[in-house]
Amino acid sequence: MAIITYREALNQALREEMSRDDRVFLMGEEVGVYNGAYKVSKGLLEEFGENRVVDCPIAELGFSGVGVGAAMAGLRPIIEFMTWNFALLAIDQVVNSAAKMLYMSGGQFNVPIVFRGPNGAALQLGAQHSQAFESWLAHIPGLKVVSPGTPYDAKGLLKSAIRDDNPVVFLEGEMLYNTKGEVPDHEYLIPLGKAELKREGGDCSIITSGKMVLVAMQVADQLAKEDIHVDVLDLLTLRPMDVESIRVSVRKTNRAVVLEEGWEVCGIGAQVVDYIQRDCFDDLDAPVVRVHQADVPMPYAKGLEKIAKPDVAKSIAAVKQVMYRT
Amino acid sequence: MATKVFMEALSPTMEEGRLIKWNKNEGDAVKSGDVLAEVETDKAVMELVARGDGVLRKQLVAEGTTAPVGSLVGVIGTEGEDISALLGVSQPALATTSPGVTRHSEPTTPPAPAPTNTGSSKSSPLARRLARDSGLDLAAMAGSGPGGRIIKRDIEAAMASGGASAVTSVIGHRSSVIADFTDQPLTLIRKTIARRLAESIGPIPTFYLTAEFDMTRAVDMRASMLEEGEEFRVSVNDVILKATATALASHPEVNAHWLGDKIRFFNRVHLGMAVATEDGLIVPVIFDADQKGLRDLAAESKALAKKARARKLKPEEYTGSTFSVSNLGMMQIEQFTAIINPPECGILAIGALEDKPVVVDGELSVRKRLRVTMSCDHRVIDGAIGARFLQDLRRMIENPLMLVF
Numbered sequence: 001m002a003i004i005t006y007r008e009a010l011n012q013a014l015r016e017e018m019s020r021d022d023r024v025f026l027m028g029e030e031v032g033v034y035n036g037a038y039k040v041s042k043g044l045l046e047e048f049g050e051n052r053v054v055d056c057p058i059a060e061l062g063f064s065g066v067g068v069g070a071a072m073a074g075l076r077p078i079i080e081f082m083t084w085n086f087a088l089l090a091i092d093q094v095v096n097s098a099a100k101m102l103y104m105s106g107g108q109f110n111v112p113i114v115f116r117g118p119n120g121a122a123l124q125l126g127a128q129h130s131q132a133f134e135s136w137l138a139h140i141p142g143l144k145v146v147s148p149g150t151p152y153d154a155k156g157l158l159k160s161a162i163r164d165d166n167p168v169v170f171l172e173g174e175m176l177y178n179t180k181g182e183v184p185d186h187e188y189l190i191p192l193g194k195a196e197l198k199r200e201g202g203d204c205s206i207i208t209s210g211k212m213v214l215v216a217m218q219v220a221d222q223l224a225k226e227d228i229h230v231d232v233l234d235l236l237t238l239r240p241m242d243v244e245s246i247r248v249s250v251r252k253t254n255r256a257v258v259l260e261e262g263w264e265v266c267g268i269g270a271q272v273v274d275y276i277q278r279d280c281f282d283d284l285d286a287p288v289v290r291v292h293q294a295d296v297p298m299p300y301a302k303g304l305e306k307i308a309k310p311d312v313a314k315s316i317a318a319v320k321q322v323m324y325r326t
Numbered sequence: 327m328a329t330k331v332f333m334e335a336l337s338p339t340m341e342e343g344r345l346i347k348w349n350k351n352e353g354d355a356v357k358s359g360d361v362l363a364e365v366e367t368d369k370a371v372m373e374l375v376a377r378g379d380g381v382l383r384k385q386l387v388a389e390g391t392t393a394p395v396g397s398l399v400g401v402i403g404t405e406g407e408d409i410s411a412l413l414g415v416s417q418p419a420l421a422t423t424s425p426g427v428t429r430h431s432e433p434t435t436p437p438a439p440a441p442t443n444t445g446s447s448k449s450s451p452l453a454r455r456l457a458r459d460s461g462l463d464l465a466a467m468a469g470s471g472p473g474g475r476i477i478k479r480d481i482e483a484a485m486a487s488g489g490a491s492a493v494t495s496v497i498g499h500r501s502s503v504i505a506d507f508t509d510q511p512l513t514l515i516r517k518t519i520a521r522r523l524a525e526s527i528g529p530i531p532t533f534y535l536t537a538e539f540d541m542t543r544a545v546d547m548r549a550s551m552l553e554e555g556e557e558f559r560v561s562v563n564d565v566i567l568k569a570t571a572t573a574l575a576s577h578p579e580v581n582a583h584w585l586g587d588k589i590r591f592f593n594r595v596h597l598g599m600a601v602a603t604e605d606g607l608i609v610p611v612i613f614d615a616d617q618k619g620l621r622d623l624a625a626e627s628k629a630l631a632k633k634a635r636a637r638k639l640k641p642e643e644y645t646g647s648t649f650s651v652s653n654l655g656m657m658q659i660e661q662f663t664a665i666i667n668p669p670e671c672g673i674l675a676i677g678a679l680e681d682k683p684v685v686v687d688g689e690l691s692v693r694k695r696l697r698v699t700m701s702c703d704h705r706v707i708d709g710a711i712g713a714r715f716l717q718d719l720r721r722m723i724e725n726p727l728m729l730v731f
Contacts, residue, residue, distance in 0.1 A: 283452055
């Protein structure tokens with residue numbers, strides 16, 4: 001098995017799917033000549049030509065709309081947002097067009113489109129460029145929302161997202177692009193809507209996704225030294241969420257910590273906690289604790305940014321809290 | 327200028343203090359150096375003195391309440407001064423009260439001990455489910471979670487100790503208005519003793535008290551009863567059980583359970599008697615042993631031992647003891663130490679009845695003697711307390727007429 005970066009894994013997924021299906025094409029800012037702002041589309045223009053890899057002006061609403069129209073007409077567009085912060089300008093096309101078209105056309109037009117790009121904070125990019133939007137997007141019926149944390153998951157899920165007949169929001173991470181992991185040489189798909197138990201413990205469930213999976217794995221390693229063994233459940237897909245896997249883990253451990261990159265209020269974690277209290281009430285030995293970004297615009301100052309982000313120390317404290325350990 | 331009154335560190339190791347008594351009421355004038363309150367520390371009862379002049383405007387901690395060192399317990403100020411900022415919250419009630427009026431919102435007597443068995447204990451949903459499944463009575467349990475919440479580990483501990491907490495649900499009611507037990511929250515000194523001694527020796531810091539009893543009168547009594555007929559046959563062990571139960575009834579301080587954050591003193595005596603079986607040791611229980619006559623006690627102990635050896639004991643017949651007795655005398659063991667059956671706090675180990683030369687009134691004579699060793703959980707029972715119980719027990723056994731007194 002090759003060890004490659006998250007960036008290369010996405011690049012492989014794009015290349016394989018574009019080779020497999022000539023209806024698949026990529027649109028966005030700097031995706032062609034510049035090989036992508038984060039080099040995810042490296043070499044694709046050269047290989048597939050200008051009809052399949054389309055450089056767009058800085059007009060997110062415009063090229064997203066072109067994408068939705070192309071999907072309705074039978075193509076399978078992939079829209080790259082330089083980051084999801086810029087996708088706010090295109091949110092009308094994502095929420096009002098892509099997500100609703102199948103429903104409002106009475107099933108006549110499905111929209112097989114993928115909106116992808118980095119989500120969440122990197123380092124010191126300021127409040128407007130350091131936002132995690134997964135709960136905004138997962139709120140919308142009609143969208144699927146995927147948030148992979150490893151190269152293996154990124155590749156397998158992106159291929160499934162491209163083949164899906166519904167609009168899929170695909171959340172990557174600037175800080176993830178350079179991370180490495182094993183990816184099989186043979187072709188594989190990871191189904192949307194299924195979570196993966198990344199670590200089996202039994203004392204407490206850490207439920208998380210995306211970049212925070214890496215944090216959760218460090219938490220698991222550190223707690224193991226104190227003889228606390230946690231389940232790390234990677235949701236992978238945030239909508240539709242794999243409630244059954246949450247249920248299985250929490251019923252086993254009787255305790256849960258929900259770790260997410262975004263803000264607390266109406267966050268993904270709030271939804272996870274709701275599923276837990278609905279289905280696992282009699283299994284809980286402690287209130288579920290959430291770990292998330294501080295409820296402030298992301299500070300630019302390095303020290304403050306560090307304090308605002310969810311991290312290993314906060315997560316360890318949360319696990320100990322639900323285990324009544326101090 | 328108002329002065330804040332803090333819970334001060336009144337001993338080098340003090341982390342929290344229990345405010346036993348306010349010596350100044352709200353509205354009383356105080357001078358710097360006046361004793362404001364008495365505080366129980368981990369070592370002793372100390373005085374908390376005023377650090378400023380004025381009027382004690384506010385008592386923020388009720389008598390009997392424990393507060394961490396450094397926390398605000400009161401405010402001294404001038405009459406009419408706005409102290410709401412010091413209290414950290416706006417106090418609209420203050421505005422409607424004319425300044426200088428003494429306001430007694432707290433009781434002036436120390437709060438009564440926590441009522442027994444209130445049934446309002448908090449518990450996690452999982453703990454409730456586990457308790458339901460295993461027939462445990464949550465209301466009779468103590469929780470180790472925040473705010474006394476009963477959590478999974480408390481249920482597991484209760485089940486490990488033989489479901490002792492289910493006692494109240496399986497025992498018939500006695501026609502008495504006295505509660506079955508009294509829960510006493512741990513005092514700070516009790517907490518310190520428990521922590522320090524448990525650090526020193528195992529989870530149950532045990533010590534042993536050995537005494538040798540003169541059994542001559544008990545043996546004579548037994549013999550004369552037997553002369554009256556076979557139906558009056560009792561064993562020496564029965565006499566010891568009876569005496570132990572009777573002594574326990576007047577010594578709830580050793581007839582107790584250690585429950586982690588409190589000690590439960592029982593007003594009823596449920597005596598466990600260790601029985602050796604082919605499967606191993608089991609401890610059936612004589613409930614309300616102190617209320618039973620020697621004949622009933624003898625019959626019941628015999629029946630329980632028989633059932634135990636036949637493996638016919640029901641769970642409710644071997645759970646719920648408040649104190650236990652183990653006897654290896656019939657195997658010619660002179661003296662031994664028995665291991666406490668938690669959450670009980672004491673167990674008596676009974677040795678063999680022997681003829682021994684002893685000095686009585688300056689003369690050497692041969693007497694029936696018996697050695698007992700009491701194992702005591704030092705978190706609950708101090709040496710002198712255990713010794714006083716053994717003194718009473720000696721009185722009962724050496725003068726068996728005491729048993730009918």
